[in-house]
Amino acid sequence: xxxxxxxxxxxxxxxxxxxxxxxxxxxxxxxxxxxxxxxxxxxxxxxxxxxxxxxxxxxxxxxxxxxxxxxxxxxxxxxxxxxxxxxxxxxxxxxxxxxxxxxxxxxxxxxxxxxxxxxxxxxxxxxxxxxxxxxxxxxxxxxxxxxxxxxxxxxxxxxxxxxxxxxxxxxxxxxxxxxxxxxxxxxxxxxxxxxxxxxxxxxxxxxxxxxxxxxxxxxxxxxxxxxxxxxxxxxxxxxxxxxxxxxxxxxxxxxxxxxxxxxxxxxxxxxxxxxxxxxxxxxxxxxxxxxxxxxxxxxxxxxxxxxxxxxxxxxxxxxxxxxxxxxxxxxxxxxxxxxxxxxxxxxxxxxxxxxxxxxxxxxxxxxxxxxxxxxxxxxxxxxx
Numbered sequence: 477x478x479x480x481x482x483x484x485x486x487x488x489x490x491x492x493x494x495x496x497x498x499x500x501x502x503x504x505x506x507x508x509x510x511x512x513x514x515x516x517x518x519x520x521x522x523x524x525x526x527x528x529x530x531x532x533x534x535x536x537x538x539x540x541x542x543x544x545x546x547x548x549x550x551x552x553x554x555x556x557x558x559x560x561x562x563x564x565x566x567x568x569x570x571x572x573x574x575x576x577x578x579x580x581x582x583x584x585x586x587x588x589x590x591x592x593x594x595x596x597x598x599x600x601x602x603x604x605x606x607x608x609x610x611x612x613x614x615x616x617x618x619x620x621x622x623x624x625x626x627x628x629x630x631x632x633x634x635x636x637x638x639x640x641x642x643x644x645x646x647x648x649x650x651x652x653x654x655x656x657x658x659x660x661x662x663x664x665x666x667x668x669x670x671x672x673x674x675x676x677x678x679x680x681x682x683x684x685x686x687x688x689x690x691x692x693x694x695x696x697x698x699x700x701x702x703x704x705x706x707x708x709x710x711x712x713x714x715x716x717x718x719x720x721x722x723x724x725x726x727x728x729x730x731x732x733x734x735x736x737x738x739x740x741x742x743x744x745x746x747x748x749x750x751x752x753x754x755x756x757x758x759x760x761x762x763x764x765x766x767x768x769x770x771x772x773x774x775x776x777x778x779x780x781x782x783x784x785x786x787x788x789x790x791x792x793x794x795x796x797x798x799x800x801x802x803x804x805x806x807x808x809x810x811x812x813x814x815x816x817x818x819x820x821x822x823x824x825x826x827x828x829x830x831x832x833x834x835x836x837x838x839x840x841x842x843x844x845x846x847x848x849x850x851x852x853x854x855x856x857x858x859x860x
Contacts, residue, residue, distance in 0.1 A: 484651045489538060493531045508842060562698050567760055632714050658702065661741035664804040666724050667710065667749060668692035668735045675728025681721050697746065710735070710749045720751045730756040732844045746833060756844055759799050760837040767835045769789045770856065775828040780821050783833075788812065791835045795847045810847035820851040 580764070620816055668691060671686055687734055689710065696702075696709045724731065732754040741747050760766060771783050796802050800809040824831065830852055837850040 489534050493527060497677060606748060608818060628686050658773050659740050659742050661737040661747060663739045665737045666734060668695060669738055670733060672733045674724045674731050677738050678725055681724045709747050711746045712749050723753060732756045738805060754801050754843055758840055758842050760841040762837055762840050764837045765834055766837055767808050769833050772830050773824060773828060777825050780824045784821050787833050800845050800847055801843055809845050823853045832856055
């Protein structure tokens with residue numbers, strides 16, 4: 477808006493000066509005035525020239541007064557050029573500095589990236605070392621616990637050794653009726669077997685196990701003819717005893733508790749016992765057929781005993797499969813008296829041809845056994 481007003485002022489001023497100059501020139505021409513003794517014609521030309529100069533001067537003056545840029549262009553161009561050169565130099569200097577700074581920044585970024593990579597690698601290594609340290613600490617803790625457990629086991633074993641030494645000394649003093657070097661108990665031989673109720677508190681189970689051991693020791697003292705009732709012949713390791721107590725405490729059911737000799741025992745040695753535990757359940761009711769078999773008998777007396785022996789072995793195998801606990805040394809679940817055996821053999825010898833042999837449970841039989849049977853033998857009549 478200021479520029480438009482400035483242009484209007486310059487136009488009006490120029491027009492007014494031109495008008496005044498024309499009027500002066502006209503009056504000079506009419507009156508034939510002269511300037512400095514010149515002819516009127518030249519005087520008019522001079523006035524016209526002066527008018528143009530006045531118009532140009534007034535225009536420049538107005539522009540100079542009203543515009544800073546015009547004043548700068550007219551009177552400060554050299555300073556402006558100098559300032560421009562200085563600014564250009566400064567810009568170039570600043571540009572160089574900027575380029576240098578950018579290069580340094582690029583270098584610094586590269587160093588930062590390198591440092592970050594090294595930092596990440598260091599963190600990974602630190603994490604790996606931390607995990608290894610934790611694993612080592614866990615291993616150390618496990619080893620400490622293992623060492624403590626081994627020390628406790630060592631102490632228990634030392635106690636067992638002391639007890640064994642004491643028991644050995646007592647046995648050597650107490651056993652005098654058996655020839656030295658004779659094996660009095662074989663490995664796996666049954667020392668005692670009985671049905672014991674499981675469950676209840678630990679104290680109850682320990683009491684039942686103590687009563688059981690008293691009866692087992694009494695049985696051995698009677699067998700070895702030892703009069704000292706306070707002498708305990710059977711040694712049970714503490715760890716094994718703890719396993720048996722825990723097992724019995726956790727199961728509220730009748731169980732067959734069988735005590736075996738863990739090794740051959742000669743005179744002067746303690747009896748190291750080992751427990752076996754089985755669930756006790758009813759296997760055969762009274763009068764139930766255990767085994768029914770058909771055989772062809774030729775009438776040979778020797779064959780009768782062979783047939784009967786095979787039949788009894790099959791009865792034993794059947795009872796074991798059904799759950800009757802066999803003797804660990806002989807593998808049998810019961811015994812048949814010689815009288816009953818030969819009665820059955822003689823009964824078979826009186827027959828000939830195809831016969832049926834039946835083993836019937838004489839009484840109820842549970843897991844603990846023993847199995848007692850009656851043997852029935854009858855001929856099989858051929859179909860007409």
